[in-house]
Amino acid sequence: MKDKVIDKLVSIAGEDWVIQDLDKIEGYLYDETPEPASPKAVEEVVVVKPKDSEEISAVMELANEQGVPVIPRGAGTGLCGAAIPTEPAIILSLERLNDIKDLDEDNLMVTCEAGVPLESLFEAVDETDHLFFPPHPGDEGAQVGGLVVENAGGARAVKYGVMRNYVKGMEVVLPTGEEVQLGGKVLKNNTGYDLMHLLMGSEGTLGIITEVTLRLYPEAKETATLLVPFENRHDAMSAVPEVLKEGHVPLALEYVERKLIEESAEHLGKSWPAEEGEAFLILIITGKNEEEIFDKSETIVEVFTENGALEPLFAQRRKEQESILDIRSNIYTALEEETTDILDVTVPPAEVGNLMDEIEDLAEEYNTNIPVYGHAADGNVHPHIMNVNGEAPEYFEDLKDEIYETALDLGGVITGEHGIGETRIKNLPMALSEEERVLMGKIKEVFDPNGVLNPGKAV
Amino acid sequence: MKDKVIDKLVSIAGEDWVIQDLDKIEGYLYDETPEPASPKAVEEVVVVKPKDSEEISAVMELANEQGVPVIPRGAGTGLCGAAIPTEPAIILSLERLNDIKDLDEDNLMVTCEAGVPLESLFEAVDETDHLFFPPHPGDEGAQVGGLVVENAGGARAVKYGVMRNYVKGMEVVLPTGEEVQLGGKVLKNNTGYDLMHLLMGSEGTLGIITEVTLRLYPEAKETATLLVPFENRHDAMSAVPEVLKEGHVPLALEYVERKLIEESAEHLGKSWPAEEGEAFLILIITGKNEEEIFDKSETIVEVFTENGALEPLFAQRRKEQESILDIRSNIYTALEEETTDILDVTVPPAEVGNLMDEIEDLAEEYNTNIPVYGHAADGNVHPHIMNVNGEAPEYFEDLKDEIYETALDLGGVITGEHGIGETRIKNLPMALSEEERVLMGKIKEVFDPNGVLNPGKAV
Numbered sequence: 075m076k077d078k079v080i081d082k083l084v085s086i087a088g089e090d091w092v093i094q095d096l097d098k099i100e101g102y103l104y105d106e107t108p109e110p111a112s113p114k115a116v117e118e119v120v121v122v123k124p125k126d127s128e129e130i131s132a133v134m135e136l137a138n139e140q141g142v143p144v145i146p147r148g149a150g151t152g153l154c155g156a157a158i159p160t161e162p163a164i165i166l167s168l169e170r171l172n173d174i175k176d177l178d179e180d181n182l183m184v185t186c187e188a189g190v191p192l193e194s195l196f197e198a199v200d201e202t203d204h205l206f207f208p209p210h211p212g213d214e215g216a217q218v219g220g221l222v223v224e225n226a227g228g229a230r231a232v233k234y235g236v237m238r239n240y241v242k243g244m245e246v247v248l249p250t251g252e253e254v255q256l257g258g259k260v261l262k263n264n265t266g267y268d269l270m271h272l273l274m275g276s277e278g279t280l281g282i283i284t285e286v287t288l289r290l291y292p293e294a295k296e297t298a299t300l301l302v303p304f305e306n307r308h309d310a311m312s313a314v315p316e317v318l319k320e321g322h323v324p325l326a327l328e329y330v331e332r333k334l335i336e337e338s339a340e341h342l343g344k345s346w347p348a349e350e351g352e353a354f355l356i357l358i359i360t361g362k363n364e365e366e367i368f369d370k371s372e373t374i375v376e377v378f379t380e381n382g383a384l385e386p387l388f389a390q391r392r393k394e395q396e397s398i399l400d401i402r403s404n405i406y407t408a409l410e411e412e413t414t415d416i417l418d419v420t421v422p423p424a425e426v427g428n429l430m431d432e433i434e435d436l437a438e439e440y441n442t443n444i445p446v447y448g449h450a451a452d453g454n455v456h457p458h459i460m461n462v463n464g465e466a467p468e469y470f471e472d473l474k475d476e477i478y479e480t481a482l483d484l485g486g487v488i489t490g491e492h493g494i495g496e497t498r499i500k501n502l503p504m505a506l507s508e509e510e511r512v513l514m515g516k517i518k519e520v521f522d523p524n525g526v527l528n529p530g531k532a533v
Numbered sequence: 534m535k536d537k538v539i540d541k542l543v544s545i546a547g548e549d550w551v552i553q554d555l556d557k558i559e560g561y562l563y564d565e566t567p568e569p570a571s572p573k574a575v576e577e578v579v580v581v582k583p584k585d586s587e588e589i590s591a592v593m594e595l596a597n598e599q600g601v602p603v604i605p606r607g608a609g610t611g612l613c614g615a616a617i618p619t620e621p622a623i624i625l626s627l628e629r630l631n632d633i634k635d636l637d638e639d640n641l642m643v644t645c646e647a648g649v650p651l652e653s654l655f656e657a658v659d660e661t662d663h664l665f666f667p668p669h670p671g672d673e674g675a676q677v678g679g680l681v682v683e684n685a686g687g688a689r690a691v692k693y694g695v696m697r698n699y700v701k702g703m704e705v706v707l708p709t710g711e712e713v714q715l716g717g718k719v720l721k722n723n724t725g726y727d728l729m730h731l732l733m734g735s736e737g738t739l740g741i742i743t744e745v746t747l748r749l750y751p752e753a754k755e756t757a758t759l760l761v762p763f764e765n766r767h768d769a770m771s772a773v774p775e776v777l778k779e780g781h782v783p784l785a786l787e788y789v790e791r792k793l794i795e796e797s798a799e800h801l802g803k804s805w806p807a808e809e810g811e812a813f814l815i816l817i818i819t820g821k822n823e824e825e826i827f828d829k830s831e832t833i834v835e836v837f838t839e840n841g842a843l844e845p846l847f848a849q850r851r852k853e854q855e856s857i858l859d860i861r862s863n864i865y866t867a868l869e870e871e872t873t874d875i876l877d878v879t880v881p882p883a884e885v886g887n888l889m890d891e892i893e894d895l896a897e898e899y900n901t902n903i904p905v906y907g908h909a910a911d912g913n914v915h916p917h918i919m920n921v922n923g924e925a926p927e928y929f930e931d932l933k934d935e936i937y938e939t940a941l942d943l944g945g946v947i948t949g950e951h952g953i954g955e956t957r958i959k960n961l962p963m964a965l966s967e968e969e970r971v972l973m974g975k976i977k978e979v980f981d982p983n984g985v986l987n988p989g990k991a992v
Contacts, residue, residue, distance in 0.1 A: 225723050424640045
């Protein structure tokens with residue numbers, strides 16, 4: 075990095091907040107993408123940690139002046155390489171913007187800076203004792219700004235939707251350095267084109283979000299976790315739409331299979347509580363009181379039983395619920411070391427069973443094992459392509475393309491929640507028409523005429 | 534209109550579908566904006582009624598070639614003049630694209646063409662006997678495409694949100710004539726920038742939506758209407774956040790005052806059922822069965838009673854419920870003839886009471902009456918500026934600006950659901966920063982380089 079750039083960064087943020095030591099930079103070079111599928115980071119980077127929008131604006135002005143790329147970075151919990159520097163760049167970490175500025179109980183909204191970790195947000199909202207922020211996209215270390223620009227999903231998106239549904243306002247530093255304030259504490263807003271929705275899912279390429287206003291919900295005082303075993307995947311998958319049609323929408327509805335979930339349990343030194351069944355649905359049921367939880371669970375269990383379920387387990391004690399969800403959450407951790415890539419295909423919800431059957435056929439064809447699990451009610455599953463002898467198999471790209479084509483043929487998309495970032499850029503032509511890609515490219519130019527903000531990502 | 538354009542339109546859509554007779558065109562020149570505030574339509578227009586995307590593409594190619602504006606038109610139920618021709622133009626009516634193509638009960642989605650009237654959609658969904666399309670933006674004659682490009686709201690947006698929340702896929706003819714297909718029957722999609730969300734609320738300026746895929750919900754088998762009287766507005770408004778925090782989110786939560794609602798009742802030849810109270814909240818409660826409705830209503834009434842409500846009326850018979858909601862829905866009809874303009878200001882929900890107090894002060898200052906009512910839980914109300922001696926008062930623009938400034942000062946926006954169209958274009962500079970307006974203008978240029986699709990509207 076040019077001395078001129080470093081000097082200017084020091085004058086903007088102060089010497090303490092401009093990092094060049096390779097050992098201190100290391101943590102800013104990767105995200106959670108499995109190593110074999112991850113884009114390779116370059117080390118010619120400098121990390122700057124501005125304290126506010128004003129300093130961020132100044133960094134963007136410098137970037138435009140000097141033609142140096144800037145990569146905005148949250149906690150690095152992403153799964154598509156969107157925050158990985160693949161060319162010499164300024165890495166702009168939002169970690170110092172970590173203030174929860176306003177928890178507004180009357181408007182059921184919270185305003186916080188982009189660098190606030192999800193776990194801090196949860197804690198603050200919990201303290202109200204009656205409000206609730208539903209989304210749970212896996213890693214609680216994730217920062218709010220990252221969750222918004224990636225339009226994160228996770229298991230708890232069945233009832234209230236993905237991040238996009240919660241964001242009502244934001245403050246943004248544009249790639250050219252100007253600051254804009256979009257939306258606010260309003261539930262309805264039709265003032266011109268919705269730039270805010272365009273920013274969501276733009277993966278740090280159209281602006282740097284510095285602050286967001288999020289909608290909260292009244293807390294469901296009680297939760298229960300239902301673990302519903304089935305003889306096989308087909309039975310489990312056929313039962314899902316029946317329950318959804320029935321009307322009690324659960325907070326989460328996950329699908330896992332025995333082999334995989336037992337591996338995860340073992341990895342944690344726990345045991346999987348269901349003795350019978352090969353395929354499992356895990357539901358989180360929420361309600362205002364015990365009675366409501368019991369009623370809802372009873373109706374749901376009835377529909378499942380009519381549709382081939384074996385004896386369900388009903389967990390109400392906090393510890394018991396946490397244990398089941400913990401085993402589910404750690405599937406990725408248990409598989410991670412042997413994983414080449416984790417995919418994120420999404421199809422119309424009633425097609426998930428077909429998708430998984432076709433993926434099983436592909437596994438057979440390629441003579442491999444493709445673990446699949448995920449958010450069944452959303453049609454969003456995560457097939458893992460596994461290493462062979464500790465590294466990416468030769469057929470990795472071919473198999474991935476075939477899984478993507480399978481999802482697309484079923485009316486789906488190549489990524490439901492993880493995003494395009496850099497890892498899926500090469501797959502965009504199969505996923506989007508040329509017209510769409512041209513429009514996206516031109517929108518990028520409108521926001522970032524010099525192409526300095528996170529170039530080469532998202533579109 | 535040039536003969537060349539007419540001839541080409543006839544060759545595209547056929548003679549029967551190209552209309553030039555002034556008496557047949559009349560119905561395509563206006564929307565529901567009150568006459569004194571409405572932009573004035575020009576009569577040098579031709580109406581074309583293409584039958585499909587292909588013909589629409591051909592019309593757009595012609596428009597670009599000849600530099601003639603095209604105004605896409607649904608049922609003309611809008612309230613911002615977005616579909617009114619204020620310069621010579623081709624009016625492109627979507628009325629012949631009225632096919633409900635696929636009601637997919639397993640995926641809880643419906644795919645229909647843009648010209649399908651809302652009432653036909655309701656009927657089709659009703660026939661399933663277990664699915665439900667929640668939004669109800671007033672006029673059931675409105676066409677689906679119009680509802681989407683205007684991101685319509687209405688009373689039933691409290692529980693499930695505005696139109697934006699339902700749209701999962703769309704087919705669009707771009708201003709330059711290309712067709713694109715966005716999204717699909719998927720609940721999660723993070724494939725590049727979200728062009729679909731950009732189209733929503735773009736008021737027919739970025740593309741002509743020809744088909745949409747909408748999410749449906751399991752039907753709430755039972756509904757009840759709660760009519761809750763209060764001594765005064767302040768008591769009613771203070772009670773709203775208390776109920777929302779409590780947890781049972783109603784489908785709708787409307788606010789009306791006695792004088793206004795009695796005028797509406799009289800207009801319909803009905804009587805308003807509440808004998809006591811000056812200010813009223815109307816709630817629609819939904820549930821799976823009678824017991825659930827009773828339970829929810831009981832909890833809600835309890836909270837209201839603790840917060841100053843008088844004796845509530847509980848309506849469960851269909852006819853009784855319809856009568857209350859009908860009187861509410863007809864406030865606009867009752868006021869319409871004497872209305873200069875209907876505004877659509879939206880503030881943080883807990884500020885609605887303050888907004889209404891300040892509007893009352895303005896009414897006093899201007900020595901007029903400003904009826905206000907609306908969607909209390911969404912912070913979205915409709916103040917009416919009234920005629921003086923049958924026409925717009927001198928102070929119309931000043932008073933409107935003051936109401937807008939009041940909403941903006943309270944952290945709100947100038948339009949929550951009705952949109953910018955043409956009537957609010959001149960107010961954009963007070964509502965958006967210059968940076969935002971520049972970005973929106975450039976996005977318009979990206980989609981529509983020749984500026985032929987609904988120019989002068991929305992941004």
